[in-house]
Amino acid sequence: xxxxxxxxxxxxxxxxxxxxxxxxxxxxxxxxxxxxxxxxxxxxxxxxxxxxxxxxxxxxxxxxxxxxxxxxxxxxxxxxxxxxxx
Amino acid sequence: xxxxxxxxxxxxxxxxxxxxxxxxxxxxxxxxxxxxxxxxxxxxxxxxxxxxxxxxxxxxxxxxxxxxxxxxxxxxxxxxxxxxxxxxxxxxxxxxxxxxxxxxxxxxxxxxxxxxxxxxxxxxxxxxxxxxxxxxxxxxxxxxxxxxxxxxxxxxxxxxxxxxxxxxxxxxxxxxxxxxxxxxxxxxxxxxxxxxxxxxxxxxxxxxxxxxxxxxxxxxxxxxxxxxxxxxxxxxxxxxxxxxxxxxxxxxxxxxxxxxxxxxxxxxxxxxxxxxxxxxxxxxxxxxxxxxxxxxxxxxxxxxxxxxxxxxxxxxxxxxxxxxxxxxxxxxxxxxxxxxxxxxxxxxxxxxxxxxxxxxxxxxxxxxxxxxxxxxxxxxxxxxxxxxxxxxxxxxxxxxxxxxxxxxxxxxxxxxxxxxxxxxxxxxxxxxxxxxxxxxxxxxxxxxxxxxxxxxxxxxxxxxxxxxxxxxxxxxxxxxxxxxxxxxxxxxxxxxxxxxxxxxxxxxxxxxxxxxxxxxxxxxxxxxxxxxxxxxxxxxxxxxxxxxxxxxxxxxxxxxxxxxxxxxxxxxxxxxxxxxxxxxxxxxxxxxxxxxxxxx
Numbered sequence: 193x194x195x196x197x198x199x200x201x202x203x204x205x206x207x208x209x210x211x212x213x214x215x216x217x218x219x220x221x222x223x224x225x226x227x228x229x230x231x232x233x234x235x236x237x238x239x240x241x242x243x244x245x246x247x248x249x250x251x252x253x254x255x256x257x258x259x260x261x262x263x264x265x266x267x268x269x270x271x272x273x274x275x276x277x278x
Numbered sequence: 279x280x281x282x283x284x285x286x287x288x289x290x291x292x293x294x295x296x297x298x299x300x301x302x303x304x305x306x307x308x309x310x311x312x313x314x315x316x317x318x319x320x321x322x323x324x325x326x327x328x329x330x331x332x333x334x335x336x337x338x339x340x341x342x343x344x345x346x347x348x349x350x351x352x353x354x355x356x357x358x359x360x361x362x363x364x365x366x367x368x369x370x371x372x373x374x375x376x377x378x379x380x381x382x383x384x385x386x387x388x389x390x391x392x393x394x395x396x397x398x399x400x401x402x403x404x405x406x407x408x409x410x411x412x413x414x415x416x417x418x419x420x421x422x423x424x425x426x427x428x429x430x431x432x433x434x435x436x437x438x439x440x441x442x443x444x445x446x447x448x449x450x451x452x453x454x455x456x457x458x459x460x461x462x463x464x465x466x467x468x469x470x471x472x473x474x475x476x477x478x479x480x481x482x483x484x485x486x487x488x489x490x491x492x493x494x495x496x497x498x499x500x501x502x503x504x505x506x507x508x509x510x511x512x513x514x515x516x517x518x519x520x521x522x523x524x525x526x527x528x529x530x531x532x533x534x535x536x537x538x539x540x541x542x543x544x545x546x547x548x549x550x551x552x553x554x555x556x557x558x559x560x561x562x563x564x565x566x567x568x569x570x571x572x573x574x575x576x577x578x579x580x581x582x583x584x585x586x587x588x589x590x591x592x593x594x595x596x597x598x599x600x601x602x603x604x605x606x607x608x609x610x611x612x613x614x615x616x617x618x619x620x621x622x623x624x625x626x627x628x629x630x631x632x633x634x635x636x637x638x639x640x641x642x643x644x645x646x647x648x649x650x651x652x653x654x655x656x657x658x659x660x661x662x663x664x665x666x667x668x669x670x671x672x673x674x675x676x677x678x679x680x681x682x683x684x685x686x687x688x689x690x691x692x693x694x695x696x697x698x699x700x701x702x703x704x705x706x707x708x709x710x711x712x713x714x715x716x717x718x719x720x721x722x723x724x725x726x727x728x729x730x731x732x733x734x735x736x737x738x739x740x741x742x743x744x745x746x747x748x749x750x751x752x753x754x755x756x757x758x759x760x761x762x763x764x765x766x767x768x769x770x771x772x773x774x775x776x777x778x779x780x781x782x783x784x785x786x787x788x789x790x791x792x793x794x795x796x797x798x799x800x801x802x803x804x805x806x807x808x809x810x811x812x813x814x815x816x817x818x819x820x821x822x823x824x825x826x827x828x829x830x831x832x833x834x835x836x837x838x839x840x841x842x843x844x845x846x847x848x849x850x851x852x853x854x855x856x857x858x859x860x861x862x863x864x865x866x867x868x869x870x871x872x873x874x875x876x877x878x
Contacts, residue, residue, distance in 0.1 A: 212301035239494045240328045243487070244296040247500050255489045 223265035303331035313343035319369035323380035332507035467747030571681030788816035790826035
């Protein structure tokens with residue numbers, strides 16, 4: 193049972209954000225999910241994905257890094273490197 | 279609004295993240311059948327993909343499902359100049375968003391290289407190119423056109439010296455915005471969205487997302503997209519929605535602090551110092567709305583005599599008894615009082631906005647009378663004025679002399695009611711009013727008020743055709759159409775423009791397209807005067823009969839008998855709810871009413 197101190201559903205926040213932006217079910221989002229595997233993840237929505245992740249986790253992703261990120265796993269790795277459990 | 283939509287919007291408001299908006303924009307598609315569809319064109323010099331989701335969500339707040347046509351990236355002028363039948367041309371509302379760096383890089387990047395005449399030339403070029411393109415667009419589209427103005431520079435060219443420099447970049451952009459607004463206001467149905475103010479509200483250093491600008495020419499930050507979507511939704515509402523007319527206020531802990539019945543007149547919080555100053559400031563905000571033409575009413579559970587005493591004797595009561603068109607102070611339910619207020623003010627429930635500090639009363643109002651816009655009031659009164667002003671619930675796209683005088687007009691109404699009570703008969707009353715009417719062709723001065731009436735009049739309105747500004751402008755310029763403004767005054771004051779008629783002449787027939795009267799002057803024989811005028815106009819143009827339609831709606835019963843009463847005969851039914859009426863001019867006489875003096 194979850195306690196009040198444990199953040200609600202926290203490990204799933206990244207999946208939820210990606211799912212909401214791309215319009216796919218959260219259960220379809222894995223660390224391997226990438227522009228190559230989701231039709232709605234194009235160059236324009238990639239920018240929205242980056243903005244939405246920044247917005248959700250209150251982080252700044254540099255422009256260079258935004259261009260290098262190629263999967264949900266990349267995003268998670270970056271967030272973890274910022275001491276954020278995504 | 280249905281509960282699920284309300285919940286969806288609340289969820290977005292609680293966590294207004296980009297993901298939440300993009301997701302909600304998808305969710306609201308489900309509710310489309312319950313919303314009013316509006317075709318929107320959005321032509322931008324920059325990428326607006328994410329911003330469109332914000333726009334779709336905020337439009338739902340006003341009950342709209344928007345179908346947004348996006349012009350291709352940075353093709354604003356091509357879109358404006360392209361052929362008729364194009365998607366943008368058939369939209370109802372078109373937003374035009376351009377950044378100064380896109381349309382005039384010289385004024386942004388290399389301002390200091392320009393001399394005075396260069397600056398003038400650049401400013402004039404941007405203004406005239408924009409105006410020319412919009413005029414061309416206007417010629418083949420009836421859409422309302424909303425043009426964003428330009429943001430002042432975030433980092434002005436001369437830094438801290440900027441406000442002192444005689445020919446600063448800031449001044450050039452202000453001048454550009456002023457000229458653009460002035461030239462655009464001369465074109466019917468064209469409005470300016472104050473994008474610069476939006477940037478100031480969001481913060482000059484916050485509205486632009488530099489990374490997204492460089493990576494994808496998408497300059498708007500999340501907070502700018504949200505603010506812009508709200509502004510655009512307010513424009514949609516002002517253009518295609520039902521305008522709200524009356525603010526209905528609670529008293530205890532709304533207009534003053536404390537419970538009057540418990541603490542007495544001298545015990546309520548209202549004054550120059552905290553906490554009374556907070557309520558005084560809220561009253562100031564209410565008063566400002568009143569001066570803008572918004573009607574005020576009170577809906578409160580209190581003892582009437584206590585409230586009278588506050589009005590009479592409290593020195594810091596900025597709102598006076600005479601500012602209110604209707605005061606319902608009693609122990610009845612607030613929803614019953616609300617219905618009574620709408621009836622007494624002669625307006626629909628969907629014209630009312632309700633402001634009450636009590637969450638239980640608000641919840642009840644939302645459930646029982648969902649047509650009333652019940653504002654979500656914060657628990658801290660410090661937020662009241664901000665909530666009221668921020669709601670922009672009464673915003674519209676004109677400010678007419680009638681708006682300025684509306685408060686006074688409703689006070690004169692009380693004097694008229696008194697005269698009516700003391701008159702022995704209706705005839706005596708009408709005679710004692712000493713009415714004077716002037717009917718003129720609609721000119722530039724009467725245009726905004728007539729447009730206002732076309733969009734607001736629900737009761738005495740035979741066809742309820744809501745012509746857009748562009749449509750009305752085309753009709754005014756059509757030599758076969760007569761478009762008339764009816765002004766009425768009496769011994770108590772000037773009503774201003776209270777009626778309008780549009781008559782189209784073609785061969786034998788003068789067809790009444792629009793015939794409407796403000797509810798304030800129903801029952802004064804003004805409609806007879808209008809018809810007598812139309813008969814003369816039609817005869818002078820050589821028509822042999824006048825035809826008119828009555829299209830029945832939920833609210834326009836007061837106009838149902840207009841044609842029959844004046845000797846028209848019914849000729850045909852139109853659809854389920856319409857009837858055609860005709861008057862043969864060779865044998866018809868409509869006499870100018872005895873009680874109204876005709877002014878030339």
